[in-house]
Amino acid sequence: MNLSDDCLVSIFQKLQNGTDRNSFGLTCHRWLHIQNISRRSLTLHFSYETTAYQSYVRYLPTLLNRFSHLTSVSVAGCTELPDSALAGLKNLKTSLRSLSLYCCFKITDEGVTQVAIQCNRLVSLTLYRCNITDVGLEKIANFCELLENLNLSYCVNISDFGILALTRGCRLLHVLVVSGCRDVVGTGLRGCSERLEYIEAECCMFTREGLLEAVSAGGLKYLNLSSPRCSMNIDGIALVLAPRLQILNLRLCRFISNESIATISKACPLLEEWSVAVCHEIGALGWGEIGLNCCNLQVLHVNRCRNLCDRGLEALGEGCGRLRVLHMHGCKKVSHMGLELFRLRRSDVEIRSEERVSIGPRIYDFFA
């Protein structure tokens, strides 16, 4: 009796553990082929042994050749991986949906261009600390129309020029991570579609114009502008255009003023989680505005805010009806009495001392 390939594939997929699967593949060439085409993801992890990376460079082309139906490929820590190693991705033209390259310092625009042209059905792309420039981004914008999730963290040679190309070319873009990209100020997000709902821009230097462009489409739900690299006051005015904003991270934006806080709290009625940790300029006025306007706020982070005093805490307690969790520690002006009064008044609010660097959903889950 001759079983067809589909039968064998169904049988193979019922095998749960690795030993069984390997035994299946060792039976004969045909069954090895079945095992190979059934593999969907290839992940080369970070390793403490430097010899591991040498073997990644050596074997990656062979692996890409062998497994021709991969949907997801991830290579981490391989700093010597050359552009030519990515040539094997052309075998995965129709199947590849997600590619992640972490700390592959030798990957340049050339490699990224190859990827973009050959794998134009990509949905998620991560180029963490790769050596790419705006040229590479333009190629991605031209060829990868289905791109939804893009991570360009710490690609320090890119600028708003490249981001603009992406905004125009990838209209399905949903999640954009530009953390640590020093030259990105946000103006490249001009004309972005309302599908762009998550922007992660930690350690950037967004200007007021840039912020305006980022929110102009109106679809933004999550914005992370924490740890800006300079003394910029984030002008709340821009966020008037982001009424659907639910999660806002302004940790370490130490110069944000009471006025900006007031504007933001009025402009974003749907705000559910907000971090203003280490924002020392916020005083009683600002806290009052948060209390008054943030009716949907459920989680608030005020760790280490130097100017949060008993009055401010009281104002928060009197407002913010839906507040469930308050992250607070190191606020030197809050006295024991003030804290106890808050606890008595708002027994429904859980006070946690942990300081969260990132809030809201795990952005990297989108790239899975």
Place this chain on the structure above:
Amino acid sequence: MAELVGPRLYSCCNCGNHVCLHDDIISKDFQGRNGRAFLFSHTMNIVVGPKEDRQLMTGLHTVADIYCSDCREVLGWKYEKAYEESQKYKEGKFILEKPKIVKENW
């Protein structure tokens, strides 16, 4: 023409936290890990790390790295103990590296 109001402050290069006063400079003649460094008698808003023994250009010292209290950027170190008589004057004083601090509006 800006009028100088108040003391001349230095801030952390990363987050702008005020860390020291120009008036507290004892010497500008020091070498840090990345170039020039200044010796200060006082600092503020910093966190002192664990003590360790280090062989510096001027001999063996026990030092502790100091960090900005807000963003935890390493800004320099504090001299805890000096083992040569000529270096004893540094004990209890702080080194802040020039690339790590910026002048605050002056």
